[in-house]
Amino acid sequence: MNPALWISKTGLDAQTKDIAVISNNLANASTIGFKKSRAVFEDLLYQNINQPGGRSTANTELPSGLMLGAGTKVVATQKIHTQGDMLNTDNSLDIMIQGEGFFEILLPDGTSAYSRNGQFTMDDEGSLVTPGAGYQLLPQITIPPDALSIIISQEGEVSVTIQGQPAPSIVGQINTVNFVNPTGLEPVGQNLYIETQVSGVPQVGVPGIAGFGMILQGALETSNVNTTEELVNLIESQRVYEMNSKVISAVDEMLSYINQQL
């Protein structure tokens, strides 16, 4: 059949995927610590119908050939790890990372996941856990039950004040983790990412020192989705989708014209 039909079909497929990525970004526009994705498009292989330089007659050559592209494809969805905005909450267990880094979270199967969402709460034993599933923050921080207030320093040192003790006592240290290629992390939902072969190995460090982002207490990092940008992208994808479907209907008309005329 006419190649244009299948070429336009790849265009429709790719735009549908792009709209799915855009709608996921918009749906997560107010998810704390969410990083937007974008679809990466690539043109598919080209097919040589007439090779440039081929013979047109015994002593002349074709100056240019005919190469038909096979359409487009979404090769990847790339997470864009730029900093989100800061949201002040004044809740002592809300922390955000300013700069690079992830919190390390212990999954129930014993492996680690990584997150930028700093909305921590305490479980029944006083350990810091994620708000949704209740996964533990690593290294484990346990707040004593008689703590009056919790102070988390920019370097991640957690100290508490206890009634009757004038000096705050240190109960733990929050370390953050950097990756060479954070785009290579695999998002697994629940604001968590897991390590993959392309992300590089996790490098644990002290926040605020040597390239690791600082920790800010009483603040959260909002999603880095720019809704205006997403809406403009949506308009663009929708129109490109329509144009591709226009090609399909044009080819359809041509083919039906053949059937009518001949």
Added chain:
Amino acid sequence: MDKMLYIAMSGAKQNMQALAINANNLANAKTTGFKADLSQARSMQAFGEGQPTRVFAMTESASQNFDSGSLLTTGRPLDLAINGEGWFAVQTPEASYGAGLGGLGSGEAYTRQGNLRVTEDGTLETANGELVLGDSGPIILPLPVNNIQISADGTITVQPEGAPNTEQEEVGRIKLVNPDVRSLSKGSDGLFRRKDGQDETADANVQVRGGTLETSNVNPLYEMTDMIALQRQFEMQLKLMKTAEEIDASSSSLLRTF
């Protein structure tokens, strides 16, 4: 058989192929750094005895539209767009077996797609996986690094992990070239190469812009108009085929009366 029928048929077939080029351009209306293919028709003469009537059409994709696409601001430091004319030099997988083909091609190709990423071993590559070339081979960043900065002339500076902010290390310069576009041809992987197979030398005047990407330069209005024109032209070819059939039918009915 009637020559008219075959000439009209070849015309209709070539119109379909030109439409495939339009369809491909429209499918890639959102592909970063894509350059629209241009199509043209050429007359191919097949004269024989008698009147020189047989001139077939042939569609070719003569070249690409090399105009710049518009710039899209993304804010990601590894998104690069070329300001004005120029190309990024990348290394394709054929470099590894280029020697086996009798030195055919060094695997150097050119692209305008500047959506870069760093792999886990520190090589800088495009989103499609081709290695980004520096002045001497692919660029490899000394891991671990913190800040990657790319200046307007393509120089990459990094801050090694643990180093103070004042310490910046220069690790290389992206090979930016500016060949005459007439000497370039598009390969079957969508990358551009020099027609003579030689490598281009770096051009110091090419400027890149960080945090931006170049969008596809497909002009949807042009493609849609061209598509309508091709569709109507196709219908005209079919009309001629129909006419040929009618002439044929009337001559055979004429014979039947005798």
